[in-house]
Amino acid sequence: MDQAQDFKSLQDQIQPALLATTRVSGQLSSQDLGFQRSLNPEVGTALDEQTARLLELSRGLLKSAASIAELHVPVLEDVDDVDNHWRGVVDVVDSLLEKTDTCLDEYTGLIKRKTTAEQASPKPKKNTYSLGSAFRTQNLVKPQLAFEVKPDNNDTSTWKPLLTTKPHAIQPLEESLSTFTNDFDQQQYRHPYETEISQLRYPETVYKKADPIPYLPVESTSAIFVDTLEGVLEMLEELKAATEIAVDLEHHDARSYVGLVSLMQISTRNKDWIVDTLKPWRQSLQVLNEVFADPRIVKVFHGAYMDIVWLQRDLGLYVVGLFDTHHASRALGYPGGSLAFLLKKFINFDADKKYQMADWRIRPLPDEMFFYARADTHFLLYIYDNMRNELIDRTNPEDGEENCIETVIEKSKETSLLRFERQIYNEETGKGPGGWFQLLVKTPSLLNNEQFAVFRAVHAWRDKIARIDDDSTSFVMPNHVIFSIAKLMPMDMVALLSVVHPISHSVKSRSGELLDLIKAAKARGKDGPSMMDVLRSDPVDAAAKANLPPVTAKSTTPTLVAVVDDSELVSGQSSFWGGAFGSSVWDTPTFSKKDDGLRLAVPLPQLSSEIFSTFNGLPDRSVENIKAQPEPIEPDVPVQEEVDEPFVLKRGAERKGDTISEPEATTGSNDTSPNDTEDQAALEKAARRAEKKAAKRLRQKQRQQAEEEARVADAEEEDEEEPFDYSKADSVLHGKRKSQEQGGPKRKKPFDPYAKVADAPKGMRRVQTERAGKSHTFKS
16 A cells, blocks of 8 residues: 555544544533532542543653653653643653654655755754753753762851862962951952962953954864863863863753853864763863963953852862953943854854753753854854954053953953852841842832741741752742742641642652741741841841851941831832932932032022011011901092982983083073072082092092002012912812902803803604613513
């Protein structure tokens, strides 16, 4: 039978079975199995049997798939293990599917066509699949168990450098290993090569511009994997002949309390080496100090901040003549400072940084990880040449701030003088590396007395377990889990296991011990110190309580938490802005001598009720004083009293022709007839009326002048911005209108051109339609 027909028949058999299985699993997941289990015990028994059978099948399938993919098989002993190791199950299935996809591509011929197209490009293939958890942390036998000098995590003595000899020494080894007191009042050894690094003069080639030496093609060269002491000695002889070498490290810190240097990459202009630093004889690598401490050889690192410490701690290696390309990228003002950025800028090489956090303890080393490790140093010397030339071009030897090459060298010296110090845990004060004090300060969380006691107890317990099992504290229990336990304080095993997620084997196997610890800490915390009291305590008092040596003035650190009231947590200054702004706009302004230029020409007085009464000689304009002032007296105008006159029908205003002036009236005849008497009375009455109108106009004119003067005075007062006395102001919520207070006429409403629109007849209301919901409850 043809192979194509065989594959087609196999596909026709497998695909319906997969569809049926997926459909059934989906239907089961939608059922309330817990309810059915509680309702019928027989159903629960059947479910348990099927669960055990499915777990057994899953273990067999995972084991078979992992054997093909060379992955770690997660252990599935119960249902909870499926959730705890779900990531591992997914990685195995993903790897199996990738293998299947590759096999199908090979069967259809797609890979052959793709390979033919890629032969024209010599660039290495870039993996597109993501880094699974199997590459991050594998369940391997810890290599530190086979070391000749095994790590002692419970040793609290002063860490002494591993050096047995000191090549290229200016000061002998015995004299260079003097002690001093650090910031935590602990005795520490000095850097053995402190004198050599401080007095170092770099080779002249560092200060001279030269054409960059091209790197060898990756395709035509290969790296040497060094895993024997004989291979190290052969490599050492070739390194002694070099003038520059590139060095990088790969570190693992999950399954070790202090961490492990797992790999060291070294490159010259012509060759690359990958050194296995997990061998039992790893401390014999001190022979490399003949090159690492040689001041004539420039050691090029990128971001050597932690590499320098790791080399001292694990291998006893010290770097004299460091050139850190990270400091060079900062001095040149590059937009990026990572090695991936430099590789892209100078080599046009896209570094796949997904293996940066891989588990470098894996042996044998996968090809992808081997190529990644080699690329970190293979191109680094060529990058160094280009960056050195740029630094020299921008260097002005006469100006210290523009002396770029010297700045990078001084920064590199400071990095090479870093030292390793042993991590000593102080449960009482929480100070020092790995203590709870910095964790509590960086994570703002206000805990009560009981929660604070549980937090400190669990944090100390985690550190103890990590030291015993030689695992990192984050692997044993992440920081957020400690805060969850402290806040919830579980009192039974079910509650504890629901809070501790993810849970490591170290915690799961000691869950009973942890539960008892939480209960005891909670009971002890009722009468214990509060969180704020401990954070605000003086370092001298804290040291006395912890039975430690007295803290000197040099080691005294400022209080990191502001003093607050017992009822609330209010800081005296902003955590973000610091002391740039005051806590209130009403705070009394304070000025230092440095702020003399910011002072006002006229100092402002303190805000008080008296300052608003009289200010700089201005009249008091408070509400009470305004009301108390008498109103202006109008000038008296002589007004003649009106005489009662008899009622006259159709009496009205005289016409102009009827009005007779006084001179004309006096020039008439002297005869006093009745008609003349009446005319005389009319003339007098008209004169009185004219006088009345003139007096009224005069009063109106005076009132208008007074109002205008008042408006001008008010405008001048507003321009002067006279402070308003809020303590004497009338109520705003219950205040009356000004016209009502003065008893004057009500103000007319402003003209509204749309007022009559509301008088139009309203239209018919919209018919309420039936909506879905409760209205359909009883619909037939």
